Amino acid sequence: MREGLLPPGRATAATQAEYDETHLRRLRLIRALTGARGLSVASAKHVLDAMTEHRTDLHQLLGIAFGIRPPAGVTPDAAEGGAPAGANPEAAALVDAMGWSVSEHNPARQAVDETLRTLRSLGIAYDWEALLPYAELAQRTARHDLEQLETVTDPMEKAERAVLLTFLLEPALMALRRLAQENESAARHGGGEHTST
Amino acid sequence: MREGLLPPGRATAATQAEYDETHLRRLRLIRALTGARGLSVASAKHVLDAMTEHRTDLHQLLGIAFGIRPPAGVTPDAAEGGAPAGANPEAAALVDAMGWSVSEHNPARQAVDETLRTLRSLGIAYDWEALLPYAELAQRTARHDLEQLETVTDPMEKAERAVLLTFLLEPALMALRRLAQENESAARHGGGEHTST
Incomplete structure (x- = not known):
């Protein structure tokens, strides 16, 4: 298996066949925690271990994934604590x-x-x-965030998706607010020349 | 009047009396544009001039304040462009x-x-x-963002508030989502021991 925690892009179907799915998921979760949530690799591993330990308690698992309950031993990284x-x-x-x-x-x-x-x-x-x-x-x-997780059955996959959707959607949600603000301003104060082309 | 574009905190009533309200508002807007929106001081002045020019066209004014329509001559700063x-x-x-x-x-x-x-x-x-x-x-x-501006009558004050509420509220809105996520997770998957104290 390739060394490094952050393999570039999606692995091909042929490559995936060589690895155990659990192993791949573990890698993806570490990537989500270090990338989207900004943890150090050491903290991400610690968080992942705590998730694995609590994999049967979904609320606890999601709490750890969301950064609400950092497990003991995890250094408070940026924006955590x-x-x-x-x-x-x-x-x-x-x-x-x-x-x-x-x-x-x-x-x-x-x-x-x-x-x-x-x-x-x-x-x-x-x-x-x-x-x-x-x-x-x-x-x-x-x-709506939590509803989207309902379709995922595996707890660790659910945790991975929770991390990605929580942190990576943030810029899109703020962007949607800006787009909607322009539309709302157009509706309230707009003349024809300033509206959409 | 004190030198520097970013006077610390609120001026006292006694101090305010020495200045023209328009002047103070101009300073506050520059502070909002440089602080909350991350513009350079030069760009902020340019944006402010464009706002002043369009002060009778509220949609145009808010568009400039929101960063939707950067006026010609403004260098695209971080996150603008x-x-x-x-x-x-x-x-x-x-x-x-x-x-x-x-x-x-x-x-x-x-x-x-x-x-x-x-x-x-x-x-x-x-x-x-x-x-x-x-x-x-x-x-x-x-x-709701735009409704909150309805109570403000002066166009330049409206623009200032639009900048501040749009940009400064972002972390609070994302924080509210996180708080609501924990609550929603507790409602869906939570045992008693993990809920609020």
Whole structure:
């Protein structure tokens, strides 16, 4: 088998036949964790081992894949790590208001509080309540995210897809928002000359 | 008046009184364009001049603020620039299917095609039709984005807020998706021990 964790492109059918499917999946997951989620190779292996250990508990498995529950021993890499409980009161209020079941240590809590602080420092009056309509839409997005995983039966393949769809779709989701903003601006304020060709 | 384009924090009421409100808004917009949108100071000034010129045409103004229509003379900075017409067929198909009115040169088109290519190169069968449910949600998000601007009457203040809310909210929107994913995973696969404390 080729050395290196990141084989270029898809392996051909002929090549695939030489390898065990589990082995290939393990490689792909490491590639997803190092590429899409930005972990070091050492951390990715650690995360993968924890996933394998919890392969029968899908919620735990997906939590590890999403970076919500980094297993003990994984160095907090960029954008990972979490925060001490109670450190992000605005995220806590939002999660509460939405009735969400979310771990205290989900690192996304911190991003919510940080964004709100930044907006206020720039003179925009914005608090967690202003985020509620976005939270409703995020809930629908997440529902669709998880629905897409239902067609996958193998737990490790599900975890791989969860990582890829969560992290790699982010730029596309933000791009869709920009496209929709232009359309919405055209509908609200547009003259004919500025609309689509 | 203090030198430097990026005065720290909010000016006090006493200090504000010394300056013209238009001047302060100009400074804040430059800060928004350089900080949140990542433009160089020279490009930000150029964009600002174009905004001022188009201040009576709100759609044009917001297009410039969002980075959809960079005015002539602005060097394409990071993540700006746009693509030649027809270069992104999957984004085109999606925009068409949604019935959106979106300029051929909106740079977000490129992000859509790039993401789909990346996903396929990693072995995930994904095309623009798979993005349609996300596009529906993006449309609602954009509607809410634009609604929030309705309360602002001054066009330049509206443009400033458009820049800040578009770019600075991105990490919070992605964080809300992660929080909602954990909640959705808990609802679908979760045992009691993994849910919120």
